[in-house]
Amino acid sequence: MRIIFFTHPPFLGSQSMPRFARMLAEGMQNRGHETEVWTPEAKFYLLPVPQMFKKWMGYIDQYLVFPAQVRKRMAQYGNNTLFVFTDQALGPWVPLVAKRPHVIHCHDFLAQQSALGQISENPTSRSGQQYQAYIRSGYQQGKNFISVSHKTQQDLHQFLGQIPPKSLMVYNGLNQKFIAGNTLSARKNLSAQLSLDLNNGYLLHVGGNQWYKNRTGVIEIYNEWRKTAAQSLPLLMIGAVPDAKLTTQYESSPYKEDIHLVSGKSDDVVKLAYQGAAVFLFPSLAEGFGWPIAEAMASGCPVITTGEAPMTEVGGEVAFYIPRRPQTGAEVQAWAQDAATQVSRILAFPAADREQQVAKGLINAARFNADGTLNRLEHIYQDILQAAL
Numbered sequence: 001m002r003i004i005f006f007t008h009p010p011f012l013g014s015q016s017m018p019r020f021a022r023m024l025a026e027g028m029q030n031r032g033h034e035t036e037v038w039t040p041e042a043k044f045y046l047l048p049v050p051q052m053f054k055k056w057m058g059y060i061d062q063y064l065v066f067p068a069q070v071r072k073r074m075a076q077y078g079n080n081t082l083f084v085f086t087d088q089a090l091g092p093w094v095p096l097v098a099k100r101p102h103v104i105h106c107h108d109f110l111a112q113q114s115a116l117g118q119i120s121e122n123p124t125s126r127s128g129q130q131y132q133a134y135i136r137s138g139y140q141q142g143k144n145f146i147s148v149s150h151k152t153q154q155d156l157h158q159f160l161g162q163i164p165p166k167s168l169m170v171y172n173g174l175n176q177k178f179i180a181g182n183t184l185s186a187r188k189n190l191s192a193q194l195s196l197d198l199n200n201g202y203l204l205h206v207g208g209n210q211w212y213k214n215r216t217g218v219i220e221i222y223n224e225w226r227k228t229a230a231q232s233l234p235l236l237m238i239g240a241v242p243d244a245k246l247t248t249q250y251e252s253s254p255y256k257e258d259i260h261l262v263s264g265k266s267d268d269v270v271k272l273a274y275q276g277a278a279v280f281l282f283p284s285l286a287e288g289f290g291w292p293i294a295e296a297m298a299s300g301c302p303v304i305t306t307g308e309a310p311m312t313e314v315g316g317e318v319a320f321y322i323p324r325r326p327q328t329g330a331e332v333q334a335w336a337q338d339a340a341t342q343v344s345r346i347l348a349f350p351a352a353d354r355e356q357q358v359a360k361g362l363i364n365a366a367r368f369n370a371d372g373t374l375n376r377l378e379h380i381y382q383d384i385l386q387a388a389l
Contacts, residue, residue: 001033001385002081006090009062011042016291020105021086023175027374028381038073040066063092070096082385088145088156091138101388103144103166103381108288109155110212112136120327121285122211144384146377148172148289149310168380171313172289173373178271180300180362186276193269196260201233203343204277204301206270208240212286215239216249217325219259220332221281225340226255231347234258238265238273274299279346282311283339285324290314294368297361302346302354304339318357318364320346 007021008014025035043065044057070093083097085104089111094104114122115132124132136159144166147153153169184199191198203222207213215237222235235255241263242250250256274280280296282305293314296303305311307321315321322339326332349357 001028001381002077003028003033003035003084003381004077004081005035005037005084005086006093007037007039007086008090009040009042009058011045011058011061017087017107019175020107020172023173023370023374024084024086024105024377027370028378031374031378033378038070067093067096074100079388080385082381084381085139085142088139089135091135091140091142094138094142098141098143101385102142103146103384104139104142106145106147106152106156106288108148108152108286109159110286110288112159113155119286146170146380149313151309151313152288166384170373170376170380171368172291172294173370174291174294174298174365174368175370176267176271176295178274178295178298178365180298180358181272181275183276183300186272190269190272190276193272194260194262194265196234196236198234198236198276200231201278202276203233203235203279203281204273204296205235205237205281206239206273206292206295207282207284209243209246212284213239214283214285214325215242215246217283217336218281219246219249219253220325220336221283221339221343222259223253223255224333224336225343226258228340229344232258233278233347234260236260236262236273236277238262238270271299274301277301279304279343281339281343282306283322283325284311287311293319294365298365298368300358300362302349302357302361304342304346314368316364316367318360 005021005025008017010018021037025037029035040061042061044060047057049057083100083102085094088104088106112132113119115124115129140160143164145156145164147156147169150169153167157163187199205218207215218237235258242261250259250261253259274296280301280303282292282303284306287310290311293303293305293311303315303319304322305315305319306324308324320342322342323335325335
C-alpha cells in the first residue's frame, strides 16, 4: 500500500499526536508499505508578529497554504493511495480527499462537546465554538472511521448523526516499552535523578494542564489522605509546567513541602517513576483513551482512576475506581475523602496481595500491545483501499 498520513503541524507543540502519527507511519513502513507524512510547515507562523496573532498566523499555514499544497500534490497519486487522518481534529482537510480512499482516526470529542456547552468545566469562547464547528463540518464528510475506545466511537456517532459506512474500534497500543522493574532500585535511581528522597515510596500522577486531567483534584486527594495517613509518603506530579490554577492549589496545601511538581523530564524518568510508585492517581474528568492507566499497570503500579468510560475500558476489572469529581465545595471534600480511602487501602496491602494486584495489572495492560494494534490497523487499511479499487 501507499499511505499518506496527515498529522498536526509540529509548531503547535503537541506531543501525543505526532507520537501517534510516528507510530502509525513507522509501523506501516516496517510492514512493507510505502508511507509519507503530510503536515503544514510554519511560514506565516514564523513571521515577527505580536504573540496574540500567532494563532491566526498558524491558521493561515494550516487552512490556506497547506490545502493549496495538498491539491497540487494530489495529482501525483492515484486511487491506490490511502489517505489517513491521524486525528479527527484535522477535519478541515478531510474534504480535500473525501472522494479518495481515506480513514479518520478519532481520539476524543471533548473539545467538540465543550463547544456545544455539554461540559460545564470547560466553557468555550464564541470563536472557539466556530472553530469546532469548522472542524466538525470537515470530518462529517468522511466515510471511514477508527475510534480508540467504545466511548469515543459512541461520541462520533452522535456528532455524525448516523453510523458511517465503516466505523471500527481499535484500542491504542502502547507506543513505548513499559516494564515492571525492581521497585526499590527504581526509587533509588529516581531519587538520584530528581535530587529527592523517594526511597520509601510515593504517590504518582502523570499528566498535563488540560482541564480534564484534574491535576488540582490530585492535590485535593493527597491533602485528605495526609490528614489521616499513618505514613507521609510524598506526592510526585510529572507533566507540564504548572499553570496558575495548579500553582494556587499547590501553594495552599498544608503538605506542599512533600508535593513535587516535576517538568521537562525524559521518557526514561517517567518510566522509572511508574516502576517505583506506591500507587498511581489518575482522577481524570474525561479522556479519549487514558494512556497513563495502561502505562502504569504495564510498569507494575496499582491504579486509582475515575469510574467512567473510557477509563473503565482501559482499567478493566483491575483498576480501583472513584466517582468523577463533583463541582460543589462540600461534595468535593467528600469525593477526595473517598479517594483517600482507596489510597490507604492499596498502601495497606500485604506484599502477597500487592504482587497479585500487580500481576493482574500486567495481564490487563498486555491488551494494549502496539504490534497487535498495528496489525489490526493494517488489515483495516487494506480493506478500505481494496473496497475503493
